[in-house]
Amino acid sequence: MPSHCPDESARARVKQDRDRLYVSTIHRSSFRILTAVAIKKALLKLGYSDVYHGYTAATENPRDCEMWLDAMAAKWDGVGKPFGRTEWDQLLGHCQAVTDIPAAVFAKELIEAYPEAKVILTNRNAEEWHR
Numbered sequence: 001m002p003s004h005c006p007d008e009s010a011r012a013r014v015k016q017d018r019d020r021l022y023v024s025t026i027h028r029s030s031f032r033i034l035t036a037v038a039i040k041k042a043l044l045k046l047g048y049s050d051v052y053h054g055y056t057a058a059t060e061n062p063r064d065c066e067m068w069l070d071a072m073a074a075k076w077d078g079v080g081k082p083f084g085r086t087e088w089d090q091l092l093g094h095c096q097a098v099t100d101i102p103a104a105v106f107a108k109e110l111i112e113a114y115p116e117a118k119v120i121l122t123n124r125n126a127e128e129w130h131r
Contacts, residue, residue, distance in 0.1 A: 035122060036100035043097050052098040067091045068102045075106070085113040 040051045057064035067090070073079040081087075088110060092098055103110065111119065 039099050039120070039122070040097075043099070048096045050095040050097075052092055052095040052103060054100040054102060057102070064091060071106060071109075072102070075109070083109060083113075088113045 036053060040053045043051045057068060067087070070080055071083045071087070071091075074082045083091075083106070092103070098110070107119075111117070
């Protein structure tokens with residue numbers, strides 16, 4: 001099994017919690033990263049496990065970057081098959097929540113793949129938020 005695929009026990013556990021949460025963060029400045037990290041920490045504190053953040057691909061599983069690039073090529077360049085539930089399960093199936101880029105740019109696709117999931121959408125003006 002490729003390294004970016006969860007093992008069978010993780011898949012079984014995830015299927016029980018599939019409808020837990022999807023998080024999309026959209027901000028107008030570099031403060032987006034700070035907010036996404038704060039949301040990730042809050043979700044972990046609330047008991048969500050395996051919260052996928054943009055840094056997850058870079059620091060915990062660089063092979064995820066290959067799948068994200070495939071998803072981007074399909075979405076914006078029309079190269080390859082657009083991701084559906086099967087592909088998202090392969091990439092994110094072990095997670096109970098996702099936050100930040102690159103997942104946020106696939107909000108529409110993720111909501112279509114997981115219609116039962118909850119969504120937290122943050123959209124704020126950075127100058128007002130920083131005060």
